[in-house]
Amino acid sequence: xxxxxxxxxxxxxxxxxxLKIVLGLPTxxxxxxxxxxxxxxxxxxxxxxADWVLDDLGAPLDEARWAxxxxxxxxxxxxxxxxxxxxxxxxxxxxxxxxDLLLVxxxxxxxxxxLAGIGHAGAFELATEFSTEQAExxxxxxxxxxxxxxxxxxxERASDRRLAITRLAPAIAAQHSGHPEMLSxxxxxxxxxxxxxxxxGELMGMPSDAAQGHYSRPLTxxxxxxxxxxxxxxxxxxxxxxxxxxxxILPLARQAAQRSTVLVERAxxxxxxxxxxxxxxLPVAFQEIETLFTFSRSLxxxxxxxxxPRHESRPIGASPRMRQASSMAEGFLLExxxxxxxxxxxxxxxxxxxxxxxxxxxxxxxxxxxxAGGAPVADQIHAAINxxxxxxxxxxxxxxxxxxxxxxxxxxxxxxxxxxxxSDVLVQLEPMRALVVASTAASGSLPVYIRDALSPxxxxxxNVDDPLLDESCVACEAGYLEGLLLHAAEIDAxxxxxxxxxxxxxxxxxVGAALYYPPLPATWIVARLVANLDRRIDAFHRLxxxxxxxxxxxxxxxxxxxxxxxxxxxxxxxxxxTTRRLQSGDPEDIWLDVLLRDQRPDGGWAAEPLYWxxxxxxxxxxxxxxxxxxxxxFQAIREWE
Amino acid sequence: xxxxxxxxxxxxxGQTMTNVQAIIGRALSDRAFCEQLISNPEATLQANGIxxxxxxxxxLKGLDxxxxxKLAAAFGKESVAG
Numbered sequence: 001x002x003x004x005x006x007x008x009x010x011x012x013x014x015x016x017x018x019l020k021i022v023l024g025l026p027t028x029x030x031x032x033x034x035x036x037x038x039x040x041x042x043x044x045x046x047x048x049x050a051d052w053v054l055d056d057l058g059a060p061l062d063e064a065r066w067a068x069x070x071x072x073x074x075x076x077x078x079x080x081x082x083x084x085x086x087x088x089x090x091x092x093x094x095x096x097x098x099x100d101l102l103l104v105x106x107x108x109x110x111x112x113x114x115l116a117g118i119g120h121a122g123a124f125e126l127a128t129e130f131s132t133e134q135a136e137x138x139x140x141x142x143x144x145x146x147x148x149x150x151x152x153x154x155x156e157r158a159s160d161r162r163l164a165i166t167r168l169a170p171a172i173a174a175q176h177s178g179h180p181e182m183l184s185x186x187x188x189x190x191x192x193x194x195x196x197x198x199x200x201g202e203l204m205g206m207p208s209d210a211a212q213g214h215y216s217r218p219l220t221x222x223x224x225x226x227x228x229x230x231x232x233x234x235x236x237x238x239x240x241x242x243x244x245x246x247x248x249i250l251p252l253a254r255q256a257a258q259r260s261t262v263l264v265e266r267a268x269x270x271x272x273x274x275x276x277x278x279x280x281x282l283p284v285a286f287q288e289i290e291t292l293f294t295f296s297r298s299l300x301x302x303x304x305x306x307x308x309p310r311h312e313s314r315p316i317g318a319s320p321r322m323r324q325a326s327s328m329a330e331g332f333l334l335e336x337x338x339x340x341x342x343x344x345x346x347x348x349x350x351x352x353x354x355x356x357x358x359x360x361x362x363x364x365x366x367x368x369x370x371x372a373g374g375a376p377v378a379d380q381i382h383a384a385i386n387x388x389x390x391x392x393x394x395x396x397x398x399x400x401x402x403x404x405x406x407x408x409x410x411x412x413x414x415x416x417x418x419x420x421x422x423s424d425v426l427v428q429l430e431p432m433r434a435l436v437v438a439s440t441a442a443s444g445s446l447p448v449y450i451r452d453a454l455s456p457x458x459x460x461x462x463n464v465d466d467p468l469l470d471e472s473c474v475a476c477e478a479g480y481l482e483g484l485l486l487h488a489a490e491i492d493a494x495x496x497x498x499x500x501x502x503x504x505x506x507x508x509x510x511v512g513a514a515l516y517y518p519p520l521p522a523t524w525i526v527a528r529l530v531a532n533l534d535r536r537i538d539a540f541h542r543l544x545x546x547x548x549x550x551x552x553x554x555x556x557x558x559x560x561x562x563x564x565x566x567x568x569x570x571x572x573x574x575x576x577x578t579t580r581r582l583q584s585g586d587p588e589d590i591w592l593d594v595l596l597r598d599q600r601p602d603g604g605w606a607a608e609p610l611y612w613x614x615x616x617x618x619x620x621x622x623x624x625x626x627x628x629x630x631x632x633x634f635q636a637i638r639e640w641e
Numbered sequence: 642x643x644x645x646x647x648x649x650x651x652x653x654x655g656q657t658m659t660n661v662q663a664i665i666g667r668a669l670s671d672r673a674f675c676e677q678l679i680s681n682p683e684a685t686l687q688a689n690g691i692x693x694x695x696x697x698x699x700x701l702k703g704l705d706x707x708x709x710x711k712l713a714a715a716f717g718k719e720s721v722a723g
Contacts, residue, residue: 207670207716226662234662240669241662244712292712 044197045278046166047076049190052274053173057182068176071114076169078111079127083134083165090138115168120176130164130171136563137161163194185270192263193275196282199256203249203289210239221248249293257286322641325596326373328603329634333370333627334377364395364411365610369631371418373638381419388412389425393432403451406436407476407516413483426487436480437494444501445472446480448515473515475522477502478529485532491543499533499543502526507549510557517611520561524574527554527581555584567591569598570608570629573636580639592640595633604630661697664689669713672706679704 050072059065082104089100115123167190174182202209202216209216215223219239225246234242243249260282267276364384370377388395393404409432416425435450447470477498484495491499505513506526514522530551537543558578564571572591579587598605607624664686668675678685682701686693 204715235666237663237666237670239662239666241664241666244665244669245662289715292715 043080043201044163044166044194046080046163046169046194047073048274049166049170050076050173052272052278053170053182053186054177056272056274057174057177057179059173059177068118068173071118072169072173074114075111075118075172076166078107078114079165079168080163082107082111083138087138115172118172118176120172122175123172126171127168130167133161133164137164162198166190166194182270185266186272189263189267189270189272189275189279192259192266193279196256196260196263196279196286199252200282200285200289203253203256206243207236207240210234210236218243218249218252221252222246224248244293250290253286253290253293257283257290260286321596322592322637325599326634326637326641328599329630329637330370330373330375330603332603332630333366333375333634336627363627364408364415366625366627366631368411368414368418369635371415373631373635375634378419381415382421385412385416385419385421385425389428393429403449404432404435405449405476406446406480407448407473409433409436410476410480410483413480414486417483417486433484440494440498441472444497445505446477446498447471448473448476471515473513473517474502474505474511475514475517475525478506478526482525482529482532485529485536491533491536496543499529500546502529503533503543503546503550507546507553510553518609519557520571520574520578521610523554523557523561524578524581526550527558527578530554531581531583551582554578555582558582558584562588567594568608569595569605569633570610573629573632576636577632577639587640592637595637599633605633661691664691668709669716672710672713675706675709679706 051069054065054069059068085100085104085107089098112124112127115127167187170186170190171183174180174186199217203218206216206219208214209219219242222242223234223239223246225248226242260279263279263282264276267273267279363380367377367381367384371381384395388408393409395408409429412429415421416429432450436446439447439450441447449470481495481499481502485491488495511517511519511522511526514526517525530547533543533547534551537547558575561571561578562575567575567590572594576587576591576595579585595605600606604626606629607626608629609624610628611623664678668678674685679701682698683693686697686701691697
């Protein structure tokens with residue numbers, strides 16, 4: 001291992017010294033050193049896990065075992081070091097720079113090489129599974145480190161899997177030595193051991209965590225217990241004082257001591273005696289911590305004046321603050337009558353076709369959500385529809401080299417429904433709708449761009465021949481379908497055919513087939529279609545089965561999205577709107593907190609990425625505008641009222 | 642430990658203590674302040690912008706400075722180790 005670190009080029013060497021210290025290099029026996037890491041109170045003895053498994057499962061002491069132990073040691077060490085560097089970079093620790101992420105790639109490759117050398121089937125699947133869990137936990141942990149009070153609720157989840165990668169070496173040790181049946185019990189023991197070590201480190205590391213704005217579970221519990229409300233972040237003294245005067249720390253230490261005792265018995269019970277032996281040191285450690293905090297009993301009566309728990313449930317509908325927020329948001333949306341801000345998207349070309357910069361951009365998205373929130377935008381909607389028809393189903397005033405597409409058609413249909421436009425509008429849209437029907441594939445899918453060679457439309461772009469034009473997008477299909485259904489008393493054959501395709505696709509793959517939209521906006525768009533269909537069809541309709549299956553998949557995806565590590569205002573709006581459409585529980589109060597907290601004094605919200613736009617010469621751009629985000633937030637708050 | 646004390650001391654230097662938690666937290670990192678708080682809670686609290694209540698004064702007078710410093714020392718060990 002020391003040799004490998006020595007081969008690193010100087011440009012990647014900034015973190016090498018601390019990493020070598022963490023690994024305990026150099027030592028007399030370089031490859032076997034447990035190093036400084038094992039003495040740290042913050043991390044469990046994960047470098048020994050694989051050895052313990054092999055000992056406890058009675059692996060013979062031969063050359064093959066030594067080779068396996070060496071390889072697993074490198075898997076564990078390099079895997080964790082890679083994760084630690086990421087943490088250092090994310091946390092902007094002194095000496096860590098984003099360029100060190102290149103070092104992570106190198107170190108991770110070393111871990112992969114060691115893993116491949118073992119030659120164990122399924123090893124990389126396990127590595128992927130644990131790495132994914134760790135990545136998710138680190139993302140949450142990172143948010144905690146940023147110090148947003150919002151993240152208080154995520155701290156416990158972040159601790160659960162922050163060391164998930166330490167499961168890999170012992171898991172492979174168990175499987176490779178012929179005991180795959182041990183995996184479940186082993187991982188349970190490893191997870192609990194990790195969690196207890198982290199908690200112990202967090203309890204005794206409160207001063208350093210508080211100084212760095214790291215809100216660990218003990219700090220979080222203590223601050224909430226004394227009624228800390230922010231919006232400022234607590235000082236070091238406030239945080240430490242809360243740990244003493246609150247009731248939060250003693251129960252944590254006491255429960256941890258009890259958990260440690262249970263863990264010892266659990267490990268012994270499944271034959272993992274080495275783990276049990278180590279875990280047996282933990283009850284005393286937690287009892288010592290409990291003793292350290294016992295002196296503070298006399299201080300428990302000391303509370304700040306009139307504490308107000310941050311997440312106290314409140315009567316949502318009666319909140320003047322919320323009415324004020326929605327009124328301000330409506331004012332913001334209506335202030336710019338032409339919605340110019342939403343148009344100011346500078347693009348350098350779509351699908352390889354150069355276009356002018358600063359061209360106008362569709363405002364339909366803004367209008368749709370403003371109308372859904374009750375804003376009086378009927379005149380603007382009629383103007384948008386008229387422009388779309390006048391431009392022969394193009395939203396742009398300028399000549400557009402791209403063919404018309406179903407996403408905008410769906411939006412125009414929905415806008416027409418929102419503005420209760422007359423049947424004459426539908427007649428005007430019929431040529432475009434007929435082209436979409438004619439473009440329907442045998443599977444029921446629709447291309448996003450409709451480029452029928454016989455099209456009577458003005459579109460002609462001999463220089464555009466990008467295969468991307470023929471791709472479909474399940475979110476665009478769902479948006480188009482919802483638009484159709486809003487004008488139809490009955491579900492006609494075309495709509496049913498496409499709906500069957502969309503629902504089956506969503507049931508099978510979620511919104512992974514949404515080409516242009518990120519997962520959460522795509523989930524929201526498809527959820528609206530599902531809600532529309534759910535109201536229209538009975539239990540015996542042919543679409544009922546696919547509809548229920550698609551809804552189940554969306555609920556699963558929504559549950560994942562609800563656990564996201566960082567919730568922005570747009571996320572909160574989309575989560576709230578989607579939860580209501582899928583009737584999947586109640587929107588969480590904390591989403592409303594985010595919406596209200598992040599609203600600007602002018603009534604709007606900061607622009608957030610909404611969907612991908614292909615851009616010449618680069619990977620692509622993401623469309624965002626303050627009006628678009630604000631329209632979503634406005635609708636979400638209105639639904640809360 | 643010395644490094645930890647310096648670090649903590651730097652964070653409150655020049656700030657105004659605004660609540661009881663901050664006072665108690667400061668006592669963890671400053672032995673002299675801790676002893677002053679326990680021996681003369683009324684004056685120390687007032688000097689830091691807190692109007693002392695009988696409940697506060699009684700609680701602080703019952704506090705053991707050695708226990709506070711023992712916890713501070715335990716915190717310090719972790720800081721050095723980690």
